[in-house]
Structures are given as structure tokens and as C-alpha cells.
Amino acid sequence: MASTLILNGTLVNEGKTFEADLLIVNDRIEQIGTDLQHLNADHIIDATGLHILPGLIDDQVHFREPGLTHKGEIYTESRAAVAGGITSFMEMPNTVPNALTQELLQDKFDIAARNSIANYSFFMGASNDNIDEVLKTNPKTVCGVKIFMGSSTGNMLVDNQKTLENIFANSPTIIATHCESEEIIRANTAKAREKYGENVPIAMHPVIRDEEACYASSSAAIALAKKTGARLHILHISTGKETLQFDNSIPLKDKKITSEACTHHLWFSDQDYAEKGTLIKWNPAVKTAADREAIRKAVNENRIDVLATDHAPHTIEEKQNTYFSAPSGGPLVQHNLPALLDLYHQGVFTLEKIVEKSAHAVADLFDVAERGYLREGYLADIVLVNLNKSWEVTKSNLLYKCGWSPFEGHQFKSSVEKTFVNGQLVYDSGKVIEGSNGRRLDFDR
Template structure:
């Protein structure tokens, strides 16, 4: 088994920053300590750099199968490891949607052959696949995804009897996209009456409004409380929703949890003027007040996880008018450095970044032996140079779509090395694809 010795690293882990060495043997962390002197196949002097647990992104859209002109599991996993993301959980709105166990396992097969990062895939809910969903092995699948708001095709679950069935019967985590479809349609018609087809993109947060988000999120919370469901609400976008989530108990005991996405922390509605449909997401980027409230929710532990909702489209697709341009954008390569930028601004600590992006996803999803820098755990590790400035440009973007809402942004920090299950998958701009990532496993009964 190959051994790698990382020397003199500033380790960010479990609420502390301390200097130590880390010995990797095969897929695992063998030893953490000072002045480790054993011989190793590879030695990396990390003096001055920060060693963090690999980021676990609990919400991505890698577009395979069926939408591979936008992205593939291979291309987006490369972008992930270049950004320090060592594990991802991918959504079911591919083509065809992931509504059956057969389609779910076909994704795992693709990833086993092509993904540099570790992986898991959600089974998707529809208005008629409850029995199929109940076949899911929750020790090998991250969770069930329910679109309780507008989505494409038949992914929208709006049958209340079926929702009751999922919430009462599914034995593990349910992740939801919460926007009320009726409210969105009503708002859309009002703006169409005023503007016709030429609705400005700045109307997006008014169409997909605070009311639409809160009505759906509060409904999901009520359902979860009624049935004792383990509910995780994705991409919180409004200040009003923060009060739905408890920060008085440890994450391991929470039944109802929430995620914030990097774009809702970074952008607000003033940015539509500059970036237009490039920052058109569902749920929408909203006001500066919402933006700050979400950040406070992260710091105060009402919100448990930071992720990306990485959802690439081509520039040609995004160049369409408001109703034609799809929602979503590429973010996974820049999520960690964006959060490090907030660290440089004094808004968040490195320890809190590791907690929200690595530790908490592992706790929340009950991931086996990942998310922490611990002896005996998988060596999912990222080295960050906090004093290595660079600028995002098309020439250094790895997502297949080739663009980013962060283009032109100067970041003070750079990911230099990413280890995935002990394998140095990314090293200063070079990928080693000889070893692929592993399927995530979950400590659930």
C-alpha cells in the first residue's frame, strides 16, 4: 500500500487549528502527530498551508445521463476535486429521472468508472413511485429527493396523499426543494400581464418569492413533525425560513435540518444588473437582508450545512430571455475558496467552514468514516494555501460548461492538493485519474 506523509500542516479539524503531520497508508489516515519520521513513498511539506477535511457537497446536478452536453459525472467530479470537494451527492433530475432502483444503480456504475470524487445518488420521488422508493437500501444511498416546488417533467410531487406516504414511510433522510407551485404560477401570470414575454431577470426573486418559499418549507416541516421524518430542506433563500429550524440541540439529535448554498451567501438581488441570468437559480437569489440572515443562520447553527447546488448549463442556454434561460449554474470548483474569502473578510472562521462543509454533512447523513481528520478514517483531505491569490477565468474553469458566475473574481486562497480516499487526485492543476472515488456508505440500520 502506498504511503504519503504530509509534514508541518496547519490542521483544521473539530473546532481546532493545530500544527501536525499526517501519515496516509492506502485509503486511510494511519497516524496524526508531531514529528512523524517514518519512511513514506511520498512526502509533502505543507508548511504554511492548511489541511482541511475534504468538502462533502450534499447537493449537485452532474447531468448524466441524458444531459451530457451540459456536464458529465467525470467532468464535474474533476471540477469538484480541483475545488477541494472530495464527496458529492447527486440529484435525480437527469434524463430519464432517477425514479427506479435500476436507473439509480446505473448512475453508480457510471461513477465507479469515471468519478475522481467519492459519490452518492439520491433516489427521486414522483407522484406514483412510492413502492419503488421503499426498495432503497439506505445504507448505500444518501436519501430521497422530493421536489415540493416547480421542477421539470414529472419530478414535481404535488399529490398530498403521496407526500404523506413518503414522509410517513421512508426510513431515512428526505431532502426537499421547497417552493410553492401555486404561488409561483400566480406571480408569473402577474408579471406576464405587465411585461409579456420580456420579464426582466430582476423579477425572479419576486416571482419565486419569499411567500412561495416559506409556504412550502413550513408545509414540509409540519409534515415532518407529524410523522417524525428526518427532513433536510435544501438551499434556504429567505430570512423568514430561518425560524423554522432549531439551533438548541446537537446536529446528531436533530430531525429537521437545513442547508445554505454558496450563491445565497455571496450574491443578492443587486447582482442581477451585472450578471443577469448567470445568477438565475431556483430558489432565487433574494435581498441583501435575506443574504445576511442566511449567513447569520449558518453562524448561529439554525442552518447546518453549506453546499453548492452545482447545476451547469451551457452559456448558449443561459443567454436566453428570462423564461427561456434555465435556472442553475456551476459552483463546485469555487465553493471552498469562496468561503475562505469570507474568512479573509473576518466573517467566518476556518473551523466553522470545516464544520459546515465537512463535519456536518458527515454527521447529518451518517456517512461512514468521512468528514473528519481522524486516524482510521478515509484520507479525504484538502490542502489550502490561504496566501496564493488567483483570478477565475475561462482558462482555469474545469466544469464542462466552461463558465462561472465567479469569472473575474480574485480569490486570496487556492486549493493545491486534494486527496480522495488516500489518492492524490489533484495536485496544483494536475489530475491523476488512475484511481477513482468510492461509493459513500452510511451508518444506518
């Protein structure tokens, strides 16, 4: 039996911030109290000056394995995740080969079981012609089904209306969608090419993948979900207009249609393309400062239900390319929590809201078993942060396999000090403690 006693910390949990001690025994939180100093433990941590948070659960990452491992691997990116306070992740199916069969999906679980430092689940992929495989998905052991209603890798664009209706009506678990209208994007692309030829500037990205493209697709998905009764989760909302489609009058547990915002849409705006260029090329695109403010407001108003990263690394050589040749996506898991804490310092979010949207609500939305909260009896996924320890993002402290970040040169105000996964210390004061401590997530469905 192994035990760790964390003393004198400030817990942020379930809408409250309070001084407390916390005892971990084996893989679980044994006790939370205001005076546990008398207890014996194998390891004692003095958390004076530190805040104790539940480990973050990231419901949208692309860790690139199998098939794209020159960009990232489950091992490398899970190391970066725990350094950023993310203790569980849900990974997308657009790897190579695409996870479009139950066997290919299981291959990814097998890799993670061997190599992941963080807890894990993987989305089953949908295509225009794999409905039989989608219907075999076990809702108790798989986080959800992913539908690209916008361009993706390989055979993953689902644009057949009959197929969409079939999946929405019959999916055994939550459906997560990437919503952008391919028809509108193609038309906008043609206009941009007419004007600029192949030398389209990166500043045109949010014009090509514009508000209309996002809204047309997300509103269609919502209409289809209402028609079929599907449990729908719309990923990476990037426009203010889209946020108004979501209901904040009912509690999360009763919602059939939910939404997510990602760090880059909360942080950057179209003004940043001039400096960052293709390093902040994401799909959906980073849009206007007004969109950014509306998304922040929607998070605080509970129109947006969860926060995530859409971590999607590419090599720097791939990114440093012309507009049409540079792929969309960037690495974020290591810097997600520090970025959110900077927004706390700016008065955008409270600590309680960050924890709610990055841990509690993700666990509730996906019915994750025994995680996402600091509760006695729950699995001990825990993060200790120093709100007042600043640090600069440099190449030397990046853990992503791709070796770059859009945050390079930025001075964050807060740091992740320690991360526990299933009761094991996996990150401590700048160092990852090696070992495949991650476990497959279970779902109470």
C-alpha cells in the same frame, strides 16, 4: 503498501486549528501527530504555510448524467469538484431519465464507479406515483430520497398531498426537499407577464420566486415532518424568514429537521442581477442582501446545519436567453471552497465553521461512514489550501464542461493546492491527476 507523509501543516479539524503532521497509508489516515518527521514514507509533502482540511462533502449537486451530458458529466464535474476541494458528492435524481426506479438509480452508480474521481452517492427520486420504488431504497447504500416540492425536470414535482404524506411517513431514509410553492410562483408569474409580457427582466426572478413561495412550502414540509416523524432535510434555504424555523438548541445528532445553505445565497444578492443577469438565475432565487446576511447569521448560529453548492451547469447558450427561456442553475463545485475562504477573509465565517458545515456536519447529518473528519483510521479524503495565494477565475482555468462561471474575473484570495481521495493524490497545483479513484459512500444507519 503506499504511504504519504504530510509535514508542517496547520490542521483545521473538530473546532481546532493546530500545527501537525499527518501520515497516509494506503487509503487511510494512519497517524496524526506533532513530530512525525522520523517516519518513512513513499512521498513526503512539506505543507509549511498550508492548511490541511478534511475533504468537503457536497450534499447537493446535479452532474447531468445520464441524458443531459451536453451540460456536464460525472467525469467532468467530479474533476472540477476535486479541484475545488470537494472529495465526496451526493447527486440529484432529475437527470434524463429521472432516477425514479431502483434500476435507473443503479445505472448512475454504475457510471460513477467507472468514471468518478470523487466519492459519490445518488438520491432516489420521488414522484406522485413511484412510492413502491421509493420504499425499496437501501438506507445503508443510498444517501437519501429527494422530493421536489417545487418545479423540476420531467415527472418529479410531487404535489399530491396524499403521496407526500405517504413518503414522509414511510421513507426508509432521510428525505431532502426543494421547497417552493408552485401555486404562489404561478400567480406571481402571471402578474409579471401582465406587466412585461414575455420580456420579464431577470431582476423579477426573486419577486416571482419570492419569500412567500419559499416559506409557504418549507413551513408545510416542516409541519408534515412533525406530523409523520420523518427525517427531513430542507435544501438551499434562500430567505431570512425561513431560517427562524430551525432549532439550534439541540445538537445535530438529535435533530429530526435540518437545513442547508448554498454558496450562491451566501455570496450574491439581488443587486447582482444587473451585472450577472441570468448567470445567477437559480431556483430558489438569489434574494436581498438582508436575506443573505440572515442566512450567514443562521450558519454561525447553527440554525443552518450544512453548506453545499447545488452545482447545476447549463451551456452558456442556454443561459444567455430571455428570462423565461434561460434555465435555472449554474456551476459551482470548483469555486465553492475558494468562495467560502474569501468569506473567511471578510470575517463572515471562521475556518473551523467552514470545515464544520462543509465536512463534519454533512458526514454527521447523513451518517456517512468514516469520512468528513481528519481522524486516525478514517479514509484519507484531504485538502491542502493556501490561504494567501490569490488567483483569478478565467475561462482558461475552468474545469466545468459548460465552460463558464459566475465568478469569472473574480480574484480569490485563497487556493486549493492538493486534494486526496481515498489516500490518492487526485489534484496537485492546478492539475487533475486522472484515474477513477472515487468510491460509493457507505452510511452508518
